[in-house]
Amino acid sequence: MLSIARKLFGSSNDRAIKQMAKDVQKINALEPEFEALSDEQLKAKTGEFRERLGTGEKLDDLLHEAFAAVREAAKRSLGQRHYDVQLMGGMVLHQGDIAEMKTGEGKTLVSTLAAYLNALPGKGVHVVTVNDYLARRDSEWMGRVFAKLGMTTGVILNGMMDEERRRNYACDITYGTNNELGFDYLRDNMKYALKDMVQFGGREADKATHAYAIVDEVDSILIDEARTPLIISGRTEDRTEFYKTIDALIPLLDEEDYTVDEKSRSVSFTEEGNEHVEEILREKGLLESGELYDVENVATVHHLNQALKAHTIFKKDKDYILREDKVILIDEFTGRMMPGRRLSDGLHQAIEAKEGVDIQPENQTLASITFQNYFRLYDKLAGMTGTAATEAGEFDSIYGLGVVEIPTNKPIARLDEEDELYRTAKEKYDAIIASIEEANAKGQPILVGTVSIEKSETLSDLLKKRKIKHQVLNARYHEQEASIIAQAGVPGAVTIATNMAGRGTDIQLGGNVDYRIADWVEQQKQKGKEPTEDEIKAEREKIAADVAEKKKQALEAGGLYVIGTERHESRRIDNQLRGRSGRQGDPGRSKFFISVEDDLLRIFAPERLDAIMRTMGMKEGEAIQHPWMSKAVETSQKKVEARNFDIRKNILKYDDVMNDQRKAIFEQRIEFMTSQNVTDVIKDMREQVAEDIVRRHIPPKAYPDQWDSEGLAEDVKKYFALDLPIVDWAGEEGIADEEILERLNKAQSESYAEKAANTGPELMRRIEKQILLQTIDLHWREHLQQLDALRSVIGLRGYAQRDPLNEFKTEAFSLFEHLLDELRFETTRILSNIRIEPAGMAPPRPPQDITPVHRDPQTGRNEMRPEGAPPTPPTQGVLAGAARSAAAGDAFDADRPETWGKIARNAPCPCGSGKKFKHCHGSVSAV
Structure with a gap:
């Protein structure tokens, strides 16, 4: 019935495409009008659109004109005109959904449409890529389009300093990798002043928000890499x-x-x-x-x-x-x-x-967030990829993203053959080599996909023995990646590549003119010649003619032949490899060669598979090639995908518990940073601490002889630095606990007011804010460690027939309450005990020696970035001394013990050795 209904009414995807086709016609109708504009008039359109937004128009009202403007800007700056299907892709991105577009359909150009339209409100647009190379390339390449429209483009790269990051985030459109954006968010929430924050430090306060993001290779970023969190770590x-x-x-x-x-x-x-x-x-x-x-x-x-x-x-x-x-x-x-x-x-x-x-x-966690919760910070999120349909359910349930399949600009002419299954890896490789020799003999370009360096080099060795010329692209030859891929479409080229996800460079039949001309220019420079514009133009024409001739030869040979040497755990990765062939209607062919000894079948396929093949009496070198067998392999892949989805869902369930606490802490920090004066907060903390210690030692309705007046006196001395006659007060006839609390509050308030008066109001306010923020950071870091430890063992509660997730929620809530209590007590203790000498107040010291970490979803590896990472906040024992030395005008310096102030004996040594102070600079031998 469902299939009949689809034939009659079309699928939801068909209906969406039909509706967008009407919008495409309206955009096309505007083309002559925008072609007639001068460059200055085209640039002025941005200001006009922004004025109209200010008068109450919506972004949807501007869509047709904005898209027409971007198309015209692309024609003038890049010589590229958006296809009608690219306009549809831009509409899907603007709606906040995922555009599934095949490889070679120009997704990078598609993103300019939605990025420009959504950048008009001035809140910033983030375009997220999978690596620094693509971020840099796309920002420079597409930046020319935005420049034609009077918009600024920025890029965030690994190793950039904060000031440069701040400038780039302040641009209308900013390109960056998922990791850099996530780590900047975490690092921003470890800063001590709003002006030091990078993501919104350069933007007006009312526009400091995660407004809109377009995620390129959205399946790789939001699915594959989302199984593990981003972590900021420090050394231990x-x-x-x-x-x-x-x-x-x-x-x-x-x-x-x-x-x-x-x-x-x-x-x-x-x-x-x-x-x-x-x-x-x-x-x-x-x-x-x-x-x-x-x-x-x-x-x-x-x-x-x-x-x-x-x-x-x-x-x-x-x-x-x-x-x-x-x-x-x-x-x-x-x-x-x-x-x-x-x-x-x-x-x-x-x-x-x-x-x-x-x-x-080793390292310890200082801050963390999952990709799911980071990208859900954005008011609107969109994505694009060549392979999203297989994960549509997950995109919808976790991110609220729909998937719309955009038709190709030209019909796909690629022939996808059934897999060939062999009993052993040796038989499989023999068949692959034979297939390569056959295709190579007729000049057909070949792309061979492998799943590891080891296997790519095994295949390379086999080809060398047969004297077949080839190129290898894996982690060992990372530097030549773009040029190897760009020339993989030359007739007779054999390219072995370890995975093809997120390469960012299309394989064009006949070769790539731009890369060849760039290589030629570099060769001329190495010879000591600086080619003129005319020489470059002449060489480009010569290369273009050669590429056109080679493309004709490649087409006659059957187009690009893609060989998969093994099925990947994810169908999407296989589809990405397959999608390299058949670009823009070109002919092509693809086939996967697999064996029972491959990891996927060995681990996940039915155990009797090899026995069945033996029973069938298959001889060495024979293969099974049948749709049923391909279906069995696909079922194995679905098992792995379902398992990985469960891993991601499980991580998200636990991180959601932490996320509420993370939001509360981060929002509180920003509130304190924006406040000119936190004195009222400090006052409330002191009064709450006074009440808590009185209740601790004088329980409600207890008789005076049950009071622990000596313990109360000790706590008053510890937290308020006051030597009050608590024991004498407790001995007074008829005295109540409320009166003791009232006397304590009066004494601590007067003492603190005297300290503030001696210090000076402005300096005292700054010290209060610094101590408050540093104390939050310290206890938040300890809280994260406790949650990590709790998360690692909470599964054991299942043996007691209790739900580990509910247990985690309960325990995490208790730990968070304890965190808030400790925050009040520690802040009060430090501010009451520090000695302040009025002098120039140094700014709070940024965190030191921290490293960003993202654990790889498949292998458990964590990302870190030692270079250019900001420093770790001073440790607990350093806080009081740091504030005192800051007040005296000496910034805290890990290499200068005289700037450390008084350090607790059991606190980590400020020098960064990882040892306790008493075992390092505080030891008798050190003194």
């Missing part, structure tokens, strides 16, 4: 030698000592393994007392598990490579190197120990 204690010691124990284990689960990428000790490990630890003197799983040995067990995982789960040249004596992780989805990214919980250090390279210190 250095345990280099311990990692090496534990690593040396792993080779002593037997295979029966542990079990490996490749589906979940986890490993665990067996019962016999636990006994064997315990025996080894005792022999090595690493387990001096108790059993292996006693509380005092928790750290040892953790390090053992991470070392075992490093040896059994993480493979060199698949999950990481070694370069310049460093372990550099490889992106599962794109095959690129990820310098600076690290695994969490000591796993990266375990791999470094395994490979014998320098071991970097």
